Amino acid sequence: xxxxxxxxxxxxxxxxxxxxxxxxxxxxxxxxxxxxxxxxxxxxxxxxxxxxxxxxxxxxxxxxxxxxxxxxxxxxxxxxxxxxxxxxxxxxxxxxxxxxxxxxxxxxxxxxxxxxxxxxxxxxxxxxxxxxxxxxxxxxxxxxxxxxxxxxxxxxxxxxxxxxxxxxxxxxxxxxxxxxxxxxxxxxxxxxxxxxxxxxxxxxxxxxxxxxxxxxxxxxxxxxxxxxxxxxxxxxxxxxxxxxxxxxxxxxxxxxxxxxxxxxxxxxxxxxxxxxxxxxxxxxxxxxxxxxxxxxxxxxxxxxxxxxx
Numbered sequence: 001x002x003x004x005x006x007x008x009x010x011x012x013x014x015x016x017x018x019x020x021x022x023x024x025x026x027x028x029x030x031x032x033x034x035x036x037x038x039x040x041x042x043x044x045x046x047x048x049x050x051x052x053x054x055x056x057x058x059x060x061x062x063x064x065x066x067x068x069x070x071x072x073x074x075x076x077x078x079x080x081x082x083x084x085x086x087x088x089x090x091x092x093x094x095x096x097x098x099x100x101x102x103x104x105x106x107x108x109x110x111x112x113x114x115x116x117x118x119x120x121x122x123x124x125x126x127x128x129x130x131x132x133x134x135x136x137x138x139x140x141x142x143x144x145x146x147x148x149x150x151x152x153x154x155x156x157x158x159x160x161x162x163x164x165x166x167x168x169x170x171x172x173x174x175x176x177x178x179x180x181x182x183x184x185x186x187x188x189x190x191x192x193x194x195x196x197x198x199x200x201x202x203x204x205x206x207x208x209x210x211x212x213x214x215x216x217x218x219x220x221x222x223x224x225x226x227x228x229x230x231x232x233x234x235x236x237x238x239x240x241x242x243x244x245x246x247x248x249x250x251x252x253x254x255x256x257x258x259x260x261x262x263x264x265x266x267x268x269x270x271x272x273x274x275x276x277x278x279x280x281x282x283x284x285x286x287x288x289x290x291x292x293x294x295x296x297x298x299x300x301x302x303x304x305x306x307x308x309x
Contacts (some may be wrong), residue, residue: 053195053265055177055184062177066268068102069195071115073265074133076185077227080258082141086186087151091171092140094178095159098170104133116140116163134225185265187257190280191291195264197284200271204308207240216243216307219263219270223305227262228255235304242274242306244298252301253278259303274306 053069054061064072075096079089096102099117108117114131118124118139129135143162144150150158156172165171184192205213212220212234220232220243228245235242247255256277263275264282273284276296283292298304 051195051197051268053193055180055193057180057183057189057192060176060180062180064102066195066197069193069265070269071096071102071104071133072181073185073262074226075115075137076182077258077262078134078137078141079182080186080255080262081227081229082138084141084145085151086182086188088141088144089182089186090175090178091144091150091155091158092137092178093181094155094171094174095140095163097174097178098159098167099163099165104131106131185258185261187254187259187261190253190257190277193261193265194282194287194290195267196287197268199285200273200308202271205241207234209236209240210234211240212243213240213307215271216241216305219243219266219272219305219307222266222270223259223262228259230259232305235306238306241308242304244305245303246299247301247303256301256303263303263305271307272305273308274304276304276306278302 051066052063053066054063055072072093075092076089079086079092093102096115099112100108100115102115104115105117106113111119111121111127113120113127114136115133116130116136116139118130118136120127120130124130124139125135130139140162144158147153147158147161150161153161154172155175155178156169159165159171160168163171180192183189205215207213207216223245224231228247230245230247232243232245234240235244245256245259247259249255260275260277260282263272266272267275267284275282276298278298278300279293279296280291281294281296282290286292296304
């Protein structure tokens with residue numbers, strides 16, 4: 001009786017190499033395809049800028065679009081805000097990559113919706129709620145922490161006990177990339193998350209030394225909801241376009257990096273132009289360089305976020 005051919009899985013390193021070759025080819029043409037969306041970045045007077053974000057840990061890297069990065073920031077940031085272990089973030093990111101490709105979908109199998117493809121008919125919430133990334137992520141974590149010993153379970157088992165998917169073995173396929181994203185955005189790998197973005201072209205807003213601009217206030221509100229319970233102050237002399245968080249405790253430095261990573265990953269959503277932590281700075285105008293070691297004037301546990309146009 002003839003044997004069935006075995007499916008060979010391409011090693012992750014080979015897959016990354018092939019993606020890099022494809023990206024190089026597309027860059028030469030001034031076009032990049034991300035998740036089925038074609039970005040044409042060339043203009044008559046400007047160089048090609050491919051907007052992309054990446055998580056890099058110990059020489060291993062995974063890339064994503066700014067849209068996906070913002071969703072990853074929410075998913076991982078909420079684990080930080082809730083005081084959950086990085087393992088919870090890894091499980092959540094692997095789940096979202098499998099379910100939606102890190103996109104907040106308005107469709108899915110039967111009535112599945114959102115990042116986690118949660119089904120309103122199964123009690124996850126209303127259609128509107130499960131398409132709210134914050135609500136959906138909190139609902140996932142609420143269920144995950146009820147799984148006995150989830151920290152020690154394989155990713156695919158922990159995710160499946162929450163999701164009850166028809167494809168229960170698929171979550172583990174994304175564990176490696178999920179661990180990179182989780183490590184970078186929880187602050188355990190300082191400077192591990194970066195985005196290369198176009199310059200901001202929207203007009204500048206004016207605030208004051210005691211009042212944030214409307215856009216800066218949106219950042220403060222989003223950060224308070226998604227990544228930290230700390231409330232920011234207005235950075236003097238910035239006309240309300242910069243805010244500073246101060247984190248306390250023995251874990252202050254890591255938490256500062258978590259907030260800084262969240263800000264960079266969310267920069268495409270909020271017109272963030274600069275993020276500084278102690279001794280390092282990410283600047284949108286030179287974001288292709290990633291985080292740069294420099295004197296920032298930001299103390300240990302501090303994070304400054306600047307906006308502008």
